Amino acid sequence: MVEQAKRQLHLGAILEGVGADHHSWQDPDLPSDASIDINWYIEHARLAEQAKFDLVFIVDSPYITPDTAPHFLNRLEPLTLLSAVAATTSHIGLVGTLTTSYWEPYNVARQFGSLDQISRGRAGWNVVTTGLEGAARNYGREEHFDHKVRYARAREFVDVVQGLWDSYEDDAFPRDRATGTFLDKSKQHRLDHKGAHFSVAGPLALSRSKQGQPVIFQAGDSSEGRNLGAAIAEGTFAASQDFEAGRAYYADLKARAAALGRNPDLIKVLPGLVPTIAETDEEAQAIAAAAQGALDIGKLLTQVGRAFNYHDFSVYDLDAPFPDLSGVTLNSYKGQAERIIRVAAEEKLTLRQAAYRFGQWKSDFVGSPETIAAEIERWFVGRAADGFILRVTRPGDFALFRERVVPILQERGLFRTDYEGDTLRSHLGLPVPENRHSEAARQTQAIAAE
Amino acid sequence: MVEQAKRQLHLGAILEGVGADHHSWQDPDLPSDASIDINWYIEHARLAEQAKFDLVFIVDSPYITPDTAPHFLNRLEPLTLLSAVAATTSHIGLVGTLTTSYWEPYNVARQFGSLDQISRGRAGWNVVTTGLEGAARNYGREEHFDHKVRYARAREFVDVVQGLWDSYEDDAFPRDRATGTFLDKSKQHRLDHKGAHFSVAGPLALSRSKQGQPVIFQAGDSSEGRNLGAAIAEGTFAASQDFEAGRAYYADLKARAAALGRNPDLIKVLPGLVPTIAETDEEAQAIAAAAQGALDIGKLLTQVGRAFNYHDFSVYDLDAPFPDLSGVTLNSYKGQAERIIRVAAEEKLTLRQAAYRFGQWKSDFVGSPETIAAEIERWFVGRAADGFILRVTRPGDFALFRERVVPILQERGLFRTDYEGDTLRSHLGLPVPENRHSEAARQTQAIAAE
Numbered sequence: 061m062v063e064q065a066k067r068q069l070h071l072g073a074i075l076e077g078v079g080a081d082h083h084s085w086q087d088p089d090l091p092s093d094a095s096i097d098i099n100w101y102i103e104h105a106r107l108a109e110q111a112k113f114d115l116v117f118i119v120d121s122p123y124i125t126p127d128t129a130p131h132f133l134n135r136l137e138p139l140t141l142l143s144a145v146a147a148t149t150s151h152i153g154l155v156g157t158l159t160t161s162y163w164e165p166y167n168v169a170r171q172f173g174s175l176d177q178i179s180r181g182r183a184g185w186n187v188v189t190t191g192l193e194g195a196a197r198n199y200g201r202e203e204h205f206d207h208k209v210r211y212a213r214a215r216e217f218v219d220v221v222q223g224l225w226d227s228y229e230d231d232a233f234p235r236d237r238a239t240g241t242f243l244d245k246s247k248q249h250r251l252d253h254k255g256a257h258f259s260v261a262g263p264l265a266l267s268r269s270k271q272g273q274p275v276i277f278q279a280g281d282s283s284e285g286r287n288l289g290a291a292i293a294e295g296t297f298a299a300s301q302d303f304e305a306g307r308a309y310y311a312d313l314k315a316r317a318a319a320l321g322r323n324p325d326l327i328k329v330l331p332g333l334v335p336t337i338a339e340t341d342e343e344a345q346a347i348a349a350a351a352q353g354a355l356d357i358g359k360l361l362t363q364v365g366r367a368f369n370y371h372d373f374s375v376y377d378l379d380a381p382f383p384d385l386s387g388v389t390l391n392s393y394k395g396q397a398e399r400i401i402r403v404a405a406e407e408k409l410t411l412r413q414a415a416y417r418f419g420q421w422k423s424d425f426v427g428s429p430e431t432i433a434a435e436i437e438r439w440f441v442g443r444a445a446d447g448f449i450l451r452v453t454r455p456g457d458f459a460l461f462r463e464r465v466v467p468i469l470q471e472r473g474l475f476r477t478d479y480e481g482d483t484l485r486s487h488l489g490l491p492v493p494e495n496r497h498s499e500a501a502r503q504t505q506a507i508a509a510e
Numbered sequence: 511m512v513e514q515a516k517r518q519l520h521l522g523a524i525l526e527g528v529g530a531d532h533h534s535w536q537d538p539d540l541p542s543d544a545s546i547d548i549n550w551y552i553e554h555a556r557l558a559e560q561a562k563f564d565l566v567f568i569v570d571s572p573y574i575t576p577d578t579a580p581h582f583l584n585r586l587e588p589l590t591l592l593s594a595v596a597a598t599t600s601h602i603g604l605v606g607t608l609t610t611s612y613w614e615p616y617n618v619a620r621q622f623g624s625l626d627q628i629s630r631g632r633a634g635w636n637v638v639t640t641g642l643e644g645a646a647r648n649y650g651r652e653e654h655f656d657h658k659v660r661y662a663r664a665r666e667f668v669d670v671v672q673g674l675w676d677s678y679e680d681d682a683f684p685r686d687r688a689t690g691t692f693l694d695k696s697k698q699h700r701l702d703h704k705g706a707h708f709s710v711a712g713p714l715a716l717s718r719s720k721q722g723q724p725v726i727f728q729a730g731d732s733s734e735g736r737n738l739g740a741a742i743a744e745g746t747f748a749a750s751q752d753f754e755a756g757r758a759y760y761a762d763l764k765a766r767a768a769a770l771g772r773n774p775d776l777i778k779v780l781p782g783l784v785p786t787i788a789e790t791d792e793e794a795q796a797i798a799a800a801a802q803g804a805l806d807i808g809k810l811l812t813q814v815g816r817a818f819n820y821h822d823f824s825v826y827d828l829d830a831p832f833p834d835l836s837g838v839t840l841n842s843y844k845g846q847a848e849r850i851i852r853v854a855a856e857e858k859l860t861l862r863q864a865a866y867r868f869g870q871w872k873s874d875f876v877g878s879p880e881t882i883a884a885e886i887e888r889w890f891v892g893r894a895a896d897g898f899i900l901r902v903t904r905p906g907d908f909a910l911f912r913e914r915v916v917p918i919l920q921e922r923g924l925f926r927t928d929y930e931g932d933t934l935r936s937h938l939g940l941p942v943p944e945n946r947h948s949e950a951a952r953q954t955q956a957i958a959a960e
Contacts, residue, residue, distance in 0.1 A: 078692075085685070085692055092685035092692075096717065098597065098628045122616060124715045126695040133693055134683065134717050137624035143593035144628050147548065162614060166572060166648040174587035178548045178594050197711035198616040233584065235535070235542035240806075242528075242535055242542075243583055245576040261647035265574045267546065267584050356690075 069440050069474040070295075070328055070447030070488060071466075072115040072155070073108045073458070075101050078130045080119065081420050082359035083351075084453040085130045095135040098144050104458070105145045108152055111462040112476050114487040115153030115184060117277075117297065117449050118142060122162060123195035125370060127362050139171045146179035153484030155184035155277055155295075160217035161210055162190065162199040165260055168217075169224035172274045173266040181270030181483035185221075186277040186297060187288070189214050191393035193369045207391050211284035213257045218276065218292050220260050223251045225273045226496045227263035249497045271483035272492035281309075281395030289327070290316030294490055297449055298331040299396065302424070306331055306444030328488055331439075333425055333448035337460040341427040348426045351454075357412065360419030367396040367418070378412040429464035436465070437474060519890050519924040520778055520897030520938060521916075522565040522605070523558045523908070525551050528580045530569065531870050532809035533801075534903040535580045545585040548594050554908070555595045558602055561912040562926050564937040565603030565634060567727075567747065567899050568592060572612060573645035575820060577812050589621045596629035603934030605634035605727055605745075610667035611660055612640065612649040615710055618667075619674035622724045623716040631721035631933035635671075636747060637728050637738070639664050641843035643819045657841050661734035663707045668726065668742050670710050673701045675723045676946045677713035699947050721933035722942035731759075731845030739777070740766030744940055747899055748781040749846065752874070756781055756894030778938055781889075783875055783898035787910040791877040798876045801904075807862065810869030817846040817868070828862040879914035886915070887924060 077095025078085035085092055094100040105116045118138040138156035146154055154175065158168060168185075176183035189210035196204040205213065232247035251262035278293035280286065289296050290313060298313075300306035309331075314324035336351070338344035361373040368385065369392035376383045382404035390397045404414045425432050439445040452458040469475035485492060494501045527545025528535035535542055544550040555566045568588040588606035596604055604625065608618060618635075626633035639660035646654040655663065682697035701712035728743035730736065739746050740763060748763075750756035759781075764774035786801070788794035811823040818835065819842035826833045832854035840847045854864045875885050889895040902908040919925035935942060944951045 086687045086690065088687065092687070093683075096627050102597065122620070122715075124713060126693065126698050128715075130692040133698075133715055134678065135715060136627060137620045137716075139590055140593040140621055140624040140628055143590040144597035147552065147594035147597045163617065164612060164614075164649055167613065167617075170572070170587045171590055174590040177546050177586060178590055194711070197709070199614055200709045228584065233543075237536045237538065237542070240536065242580040243576065248576050248583075259647070259650045261644070263574060265572075265578075265583055265585060266587075 067446075068476065068489060069436070069469060070114045070330060071111075071475065072117045072153075072330060072447070072449035073104070073113055074117045074119060074332070074449055074451045075104050076119060076131050076451075077101075077135060079453050080129055080131055080451070081453060082129050082363060083355060083420070087454060089455045095131045098136065098141065101136070101141055102145055102148045105149050105152060105154075107458070107462060109149050111466050112479060113152060114447070115155050115449075115484060116142075116145070117155045117186065118157055119186075120157035120159070120188070121190060121192060121195070122159060122198055123190075123192040125194070127370070129363065139175060142183070143175055143178055146175060146182065151182070151479045151482050151487075153182050153184055153275070153487055154179055155186055155275070155484075157186040157188055157279075159188050159190040159195075160214040161205055162195060165217050165220040165258055166224065166262075166264070169221040169264050170266060172221070173225055173264065173269070176269040176271065176274045177266065179269075181485070183269070183271075184275040184277055184295070184484055186279060187214055187218055187292065188279060191367070191369070191396075193392060204391060207282070207394050208284060211280070211288050214288055215291060216255045216257050220251070220253050220255070220258050222273060222276075223253060223496070224260070224262050224264040225266075225268060227251070227265075228267040229495055229497050230268060232267065247497070268495065269483075271485040272495070275484050275488065275490060282398065283395075285395050286313055286316055289313055290320055290322070293327050295328040295330055295488065298329055298445075299399075300331040300444065301399075303439060303442065303444050306439055307442060310443050310445065326490060328446040328490075330447045330449045331445050332451045333436075334451050334453065335432055335457050335461055335465075336426045336454065337429060337432055337457050337465065339428060341431050344427045344431075347454075352416065355416070355420065357415060360415035361411075363419040364400065364415055367393040367400060373411065373415070376411050378415075379410050382409050382411050382414045429460065429468060432461070432465050433468035433472070436469065437472065440474060517896075518926065518939060519886070519919060520564045520780060521561075521925065522567045522603075522780060522897070522899035523554070523563055524567045524569060524782070524899055524901045525554050526569060526581050526901075527551075527585060529903050530579055530581055530901070531903060532579050532813060533805060533870070537904060539905040545581045548586065548591065551586070551591055552595055552598045555599050555602060555604075557908070557912060559599050561916050562929060563602060564897070565605050565934060566595070567605045567636065568607055569636075570607035570609070570638070571640060571642060571645070572609060572648055573640070573642040575644070577820070579813065589625060592633070593625055593628055596625060596632065601632070601929045601932050601937075603632050603634055603725070603937055604629055605636055605725070605934075607636040607638055607729075609638050609640040609645075610664040611655055612645060615667050615670040615708055616674065616712075616714070619671040619714050620716060622671070623675055623714065623719075626719040626721065626724045627716065629719075631719045631935070633719070633721075634725040634727050634745070634934050637664055637668055637726060637742065639730070641819070641846075642816070643842055654841060657732070657844050658734060661730070661738050664738055665741060666705045666707050670701065670703050670705070670708050672723060672726075673703060673946070674710070674712050674714040675716075675718060677701070677715075678717040679945055679947050680718060682717065697947070718945065719933075721935040722945070725934050725938065725940060732848065733845075735845050736763055736766055739763055740770055740772070743777050745778040745780055745938065748779055748895075749849075750781040750894065751849075753889060753892065753894050756889055757892060760893050760895065776940060778896040778940075780897045780899045781895050782901045783886075784901050784903060785882055785907050785911055785915075786876045786904065787879060787882055787907050787915065789878060791881050794877045794881075797904075802866065805866070805870065807865060810865035811861075813869040814850065814865055817843040817850060823861065823865070826861050828865075829860050832859050832861050832864045879910065879918060882911070882915050883918035883922070886919065887922065890924060 193204035229247040279297040643654035679697040
């Protein structure tokens with residue numbers, strides 16, 4: 061029985077250069093080549109580390125069109141990016157997004173396992189299935205996998221990868237020069253997995269890191285997405301739109317996990333947080349309002365269309381009710397698309413209103429540092445979140461968050477004032493997973509089998 | 511017409527931790543966890559950079575058994591490893607091995623392209639097709655691809671990857687805040703490749719680096735391997751066993767390239783070099799002899815077996831002639847296996863003799879620093895090599911090479927005393943490839959079509 065430590069707030073920062081929307085890059089404070097400049101990422105990861113953040117987070121998707129948002133058009137790939145950041149930081153967790161739909165499990169196990177060794181136990185993998193159907197044509201397929209198939213493949217894929225990560229027991233390498241024994245061959249294990257979607261023999265040519273295995277993140281919000289998260293996730297990058305939605309998601313995900321026999325405390329729910337911060341609430345509200353006024357409706361429509369596989373919303377009347385999409389197959393970002401349709405119907409939104417509501421990473425936490433900190437505390441105490449992953453669009457907000465909001469959270473005892481460990485698992489309060497081939501695991505299995 | 515510069519010697523260093531053989535790890539000067547310690551790689555890359563080497567080189571293969579040599583059993587993955595090294599070095603080239611048999615071209619293009627951006631133009635890709643048949647079972651296949659099929663796939667794979675690397679023209683991103691133009695959409699290009707083995711639409715979400723594209727290396731030595739090298743390689747990691755064999759390979763490869771209409775000077779032939787260096791020739795010879803005496807015949811047989819897909823040579827009489835393998839299919843390291851069979855027959859070797867000859871990375875350059883430098887010059891001037899890639903098994907040899915051999919090569923005007931540029935292409939004297947969609951390339955194509 062692991063003793064229950066005091067519940068702690070967790071903070072992550074998405075690093076995404078010129079931003080995941082169509083507007084942020086025009087901010088003169090943001091270098092316009094940030095998305096392909098490794099020094100920009102290293103600098104921001106170090107800033108997050110100085111502020112004692114749990115992790116940095118890299119989103120990803122393997123498909124673009126000429127209308128894709130600037131950051132996604134031209135950006136570094138997550139594994140290479142995070143390996144460079146690993147070599148230039150010491151404590152902060154490094155979470156990269158990678159799709160289970162268009163990779164080989166053996167290669168994924170090797171690369172995340174290698175990142176975990178390079179960073180000495182700071183790697184995390186955000187498991188996604190790829191929303192955009194066009195990705196299929198970058199990988200020799202005419203059709204994107206069906207939504208249900210994608211999630212079934214994801215579940216099996218993660219199983220295989222975690223099995224490969226346990227290829228060696230922790231004491232498999234005596235490296236004894238006197239006897240000439242480098243490897244204890246009895247402690248290298250093949251996987252010999254043969255499943256519905258993958259067949260992988262193993263073993264993987266890599267031992268486990270200090271944290272045992274990389275931490276699994278997951279971000280899907282559809283019913284299949286939540287079931288996958290409940291089954292495999294140790295952290296979720298949640299899309300909660302407001303406090304009540306956040307509480308409902310939190311309760312639902314943890315209930316699903318408990319129903320599968322998992323300890324729900326070991327899934328950390330981390331909604332995205334887009335802050336607008338200023339000295340006073342009034343100032344912050346004015347900045348947020350001005351940002352709204354500067355938006356281009358065409359770009360917002362493109363962004364809404366992305367959830368529907370780049371459906372073209374420019375053909376509809378902006379001030380008519382949100383269009384009927386019953387003929388559109390939702391095989392892309394399904395959870396997001398379903399939410400847009402549902403909310404638009406419930407709140408009787410016009411297309412224009414829906415574009416402003418869903419076509420941007422709208423700042424949901426607006427105010428002074430005190431207001432932002434109070435709102436974070438409300439979500440945390442109210443069990444709408446175990447922490448947050450910052451998605452900063454205005455560069456100044458990151459500085460204000462680190463310099464003004466974090467100290468308030470620290471004063472209130474919600475957030476660490478220094479790292480207590482140097483692995484991602486230690487930051488998140490997650491145990492090192494037992495190697496499935498260890499003596500302890502074998503005994504547990506034997507007891508279970510009796 | 512590019513003006514012909516004076517021919518320059520090139521030097522690379524393989525970084526492979528505890529060594530690609532079964533014996534090196536027992537050297538007390540070699541940390542026994544070097545293969546999974548990123549600091550070991552960073553330290554050695556920096557040492558090579560201080561000595562003005564062109565590049566470091568990472569070998570790879572995605573399959574192991576309990577009998578695999580120590581370094582291969584447990585090692586970092588090349589792309590993640592080199593990205594970490596990229597962030598901690600400034601000039602040295604970074605060449606990683608990756609197989610075209612078990613990856614998706616889109617993912618390979620992204621990761622090497624990203625390494626090229628992270629390193630600001632220092633990436634190289636050593637294209638291999640994977641020798642070991644067991645690799646197939648790590649990737650959902652019962653059978654390894656046939657040797658000819660592997661090479662046909664490799665050719666098309668590289669074509670696709672190079673096409674993806676040209677997705678954006680160099681001036682595709684005006685990033686003009688005043689007009690709100692991030693991308694000039696006319697300068698983003700889809701590939702829309704549909705070939706015998708791959709179908710890839712593109713575009714890739716990554717612009718070209720300072721050196722245009724990563725440098726292509728190749729190491730195959732079979733007839734198919736040489737044809738692939740002649741077609742695509744800008745550098746080859748050659749397996750030349752002695753000076754005459756080196757000259758023959760050099761002439762053959764460059765003739766094959768010329769026959770395909772390529773400038774043979776733009777393929778750099780870089781044989782592997784395993785040095786044993788000491789103050790005097792006698793000392794070096796004694797060290798080499800002692801190393802031979804300490805070898806374990808069982809381990810040598812395992813190593814020879816690897817070229818034949820881990821064929822078990824322990825069942826044969828050691829002092830009988832090299833066994834008849836006419837029943838064994840050569841679908842593994844075919845060029846290497848064919849050479850072993852041929853030489854064993856020509857020289858009437860026993861199995862024991864063949865094991866000593868081919869079961870180790872035997873030191874071929876043995877002597878004082880002056881002797882080593884003279885031998886390098888002989889190969890370079892005699893057109894058996896454009897340079898060498900060091901495969902150091904005894905740690906002290908790397909220090910002696912950098913501190914004692916390199917200065918002699920510099921004094922003789924064979925090797926640079928400082929870097930003249932900071933990309934891998936500039937070190938190797940290779941031009942930046944024209945983007946296929948550039949105005950200049952379009953004009954060339956139009957003239958060719960007339």
